[in-house]
Amino acid sequence: MAFIGILGGQVLHSIEEYLLTFPVFLFLVPLMNDLGGNLGCVLASRVSSGFHSGYIEAHIKDKELTENMFITLLMGLITFLTVALGVAVSSAVIDLSTTALNLILVILGAGVITTVGTMIITITVSLISYKKRLDPDNIVIPVLTTLADLLSIISIFAMVWLVVIN
């Protein structure tokens, strides 16, 4: 886990120059890490309770499962859109050294990637741990939060590279 964290750090280090030139993206890192992690946690605990109580069957085609996946995507979209708009609006008041459009694109893009990725990770790890008779509660959350952090950092990196540098 620590190793993956350091990898995430190395990714940040590689775009450090850009993060320091546009500190707003540096500011976004913990926020997006947290959101990705929490979206995953919310999904993970619902799914885990669902498995335990038999409400959800440990199968990818289960209707309750797909419904939860859809809700997670929707919530992710809403939250990231709000953050994107909030930051874009703030850029009118505070100088954030990049255009509002860039900000929206980076946040939404990274947000979508993070939400989808987190969801896939959560569902996969939950299904696997349940099938192996391990308690999803113990495994999913630490794995998920670390991977979600790495994912959100990579997606910020990718979006900044795409939008700002090109």
Next chain:
Amino acid sequence: MRVMKESLPFLFLCAAGGAAAGLVLGSMEYIFELVPGLIVLVPAMIDMRGNISSTMGSRLGSAHHLGLMERGLGSSIVKENIKSTVALSVLLASILPILFWFTSFALSITIELRALIAIYLISISTGFTTGVLLSFISYFAVIMSIKYDLDPDNLSGPALTTVGDVLTLLVLFFFAYFIGGAIL
């Protein structure tokens, strides 16, 4: 869509917490320039902090349910947890710089020896301090939730990690400023 009604406010709160942490991180620009490579520690430290405090939070929550926390801070389970949390934090904090060195080496990134030493010292001091601070905060978080009749397990996870993030960054800032300033 009841799930959404319950979870959305929570997610927004979490975004607010993330924003607070982001503000601290954003104001650390100078520090990142002063101590090259420090930024590599950030995600790992935050992850580590989050995992360790959540574990302690849920252990204390369960301990309370089992009635093992009668003597408050004097309870042996509390003292044990504080000791192991701090020990674990320091241990992990000393491994991080090694991983940093290793990955930098593998990625052909050069690090100045002074920077590495600075990062090592900063990592350990931050690890120790946050270990101590957060174990007490976890303890009080559990006590608070008991007092107000909330389930400790619900409160500990998200609240602790958010507070933990901001606190970890502040402590990191503090040590990086002084140790970095002294060595570099």
